[in-house]
Amino acid sequence: MLSSLNGxxxxxxxxxxxxxxxxxxxxxxxxxxxxxxxxxxxxxxVAAAAFAPVPxxxxxAFRIVIxxxxxxxxxxxxxxxxxxxxxxxxxxxxxxxxxxxxxxxIGYELQSLTRGSGLPLQSVVANSEPVALGACVLAASxxxxxxxxxxxxxxxxxxxxxxxxxxxxxxxxxxxxxxEALAFGVYFAAGTLLRLTMNDLSADTFGTETVWCVLAAAxxxxxxxxxxxxxxxxxxLVRFIIKSLVPARFSTLxxxxxxxxxxxxxxxxxxxxxxxxxx
Amino acid sequence: MTPLLSVSDLVAYRDEVALFSPTNFAVRLGDCxxxxxxxxxxxxxxxxxxxxxxxxxxxxxxxxxxxxSYLQQTSRYVRTLPLLKLSRLVDGFxxxxxxxxxxxxxxxxxxxxxxxxxxxxxxxxxxxLLSLLRHHSVLLLDEPFANIDISSCRAIVGxxxxxxxxxxxxxxxxxxxANDKLIGECLEYALSSDQC
Numbered sequence: 001m002l003s004s005l006n007g008x009x010x011x012x013x014x015x016x017x018x019x020x021x022x023x024x025x026x027x028x029x030x031x032x033x034x035x036x037x038x039x040x041x042x043x044x045x046v047a048a049a050a051f052a053p054v055p056x057x058x059x060x061a062f063r064i065v066i067x068x069x070x071x072x073x074x075x076x077x078x079x080x081x082x083x084x085x086x087x088x089x090x091x092x093x094x095x096x097x098x099x100x101x102x103x104x105x106i107g108y109e110l111q112s113l114t115r116g117s118g119l120p121l122q123s124v125v126a127n128s129e130p131v132a133l134g135a136c137v138l139a140a141s142x143x144x145x146x147x148x149x150x151x152x153x154x155x156x157x158x159x160x161x162x163x164x165x166x167x168x169x170x171x172x173x174x175x176x177x178x179x180e181a182l183a184f185g186v187y188f189a190a191g192t193l194l195r196l197t198m199n200d201l202s203a204d205t206f207g208t209e210t211v212w213c214v215l216a217a218a219x220x221x222x223x224x225x226x227x228x229x230x231x232x233x234x235x236x237l238v239r240f241i242i243k244s245l246v247p248a249r250f251s252t253l254x255x256x257x258x259x260x261x262x263x264x265x266x267x268x269x270x271x272x273x274x275x276x277x278x279x
Numbered sequence: 280m281t282p283l284l285s286v287s288d289l290v291a292y293r294d295e296v297a298l299f300s301p302t303n304f305a306v307r308l309g310d311c312x313x314x315x316x317x318x319x320x321x322x323x324x325x326x327x328x329x330x331x332x333x334x335x336x337x338x339x340x341x342x343x344x345x346x347x348s349y350l351q352q353t354s355r356y357v358r359t360l361p362l363l364k365l366s367r368l369v370d371g372f373x374x375x376x377x378x379x380x381x382x383x384x385x386x387x388x389x390x391x392x393x394x395x396x397x398x399x400x401x402x403x404x405x406x407x408l409l410s411l412l413r414h415h416s417v418l419l420l421d422e423p424f425a426n427i428d429i430s431s432c433r434a435i436v437g438x439x440x441x442x443x444x445x446x447x448x449x450x451x452x453x454x455x456x457a458n459d460k461l462i463g464e465c466l467e468y469a470l471s472s473d474q475c
Binding site for chain 1: 330332348349351353355356357358359360364365367368369370409410413
């Protein structure tokens with residue numbers, strides 16, 4: 001079945017890889033975290049550079065590493081400090097900015113790299129299905145292992161009562177650092193998998209595909225059991241419909257419009273859920 | 280015996296206005312100090328200064344080398360986890376200590392219920408349990424008997440009395456709190472704003 005999906009494999013794979021961390025940040029739909037794109041892009045770039053059959057242009061590669069390093073470090077700090085003060089809701093704004101800016105930035109840089117150095121755009125793994133299946137197993141194991149730790153409860157405690165957390169449960173900064181390191185590790189690995197399974201790393205494709213992957217992950221993280229697949233499948237279907245019906249030159253615009261619409265719906269729903277919970 | 284906690288000429292400010300006149304006291308191991316004052320006198324702010332949650336103050340506070348545990352009056356607490364899960368997050372959690380406190384505070388049947396679903400008295404006992412569970416040498420209690428019935432009050436006082444010798448306790452209450460007589464022998468300090 002997976003082989004028939006071909007280029008869509010990544011759309012199923014990426015959300016599964018990201019779900020463990022996404023689930024951690026969610027509780028009753030109150031929080032919405034899409035802050036994965038920078039880390040995913042970093043993973044994809046590092047994998048692309050590492051698997052390059054010919055040496056990449058050093059100047060271009062160095063420039064990309066600097067841009068990527070600064071972006072990853074800045075996002076890491078912002079997210080850690082936002083969580084330290086118990087306000088992951090701020091992630092919505094941060095992530096929204098990331099979602100628009102980072103794929104375009106990294107996509108542009110990747111395109112520069114490929115043009116300047118001859119880095120291949122093709123998939124580096126001939127048979128990506130075993131990689132996808134392996135990633136799903138790993139993601140499921142990670143979800144199980146995370147549920148055995150106190151991390152989910154600690155995150156809930158910190159976001160509900162940051163002052164009480166500081167007084168009773170330990171350092172919020174240390175917890176935020178641990179969580180963010182975990183998020184970085186998982187998303188970075190997801191980016192590496194993306195590179196291993198995607199057949200096209202051109203700026204346009206890479207940018208929009210990353211958006212779909214992250215969106216699918218966000219939906220999947222809100223589901224349980226078999227419904228976890230609903231997000232990836234829905235994202236794949238919507239993507240397929242847009243690509244089939246919308247002329248190519250408008251497809252990226254439509255993708256982002258669809259994404260904005262979903263974001264508005266989810267945020268509105270999250271606010272309602274939050275009000276219901278408060279009531 | 281050296282004081283565990285001492286406060287000298289402490290004045291807290293809000294909008295550059297002093298909340299209370301210079302405050303001085305010291306407590307030793309086993310002491311219980313009852314701090315009283317009218318509404319708005321700055322009792323909660325005083326505890327926040329000692330706990331390190333409020334910065335706008337002058338004077339000096341010598342805190343103990345061990346930790347301070349603080350039962351806040353605030354309504355901002357974790358609501359969507361049960362007591363058992365929340366307890367396991369406490370710094371220095373010990374299963375045997377938890378079991379003992381759950382039994383003494385009569386919370387055994389309610390330890391798997393979300394905090395949001397507990398009654399006022401149960402919630403106050405649960406919050407006290409969390410404060411007592413943390414290793415500490417000074418315990419700060421901000422109106423621990425507010426809005427709770429006499430049986431919850433007795434359970435709280437009983438637990439505080441049992442372990443009183445292990446710590447210094449500061450309790451903030453109103454001047455004529457009917458439950459105060461339950462606390463037993465306590466030093467008194469009336470927070471005043473006369474000189475402000």
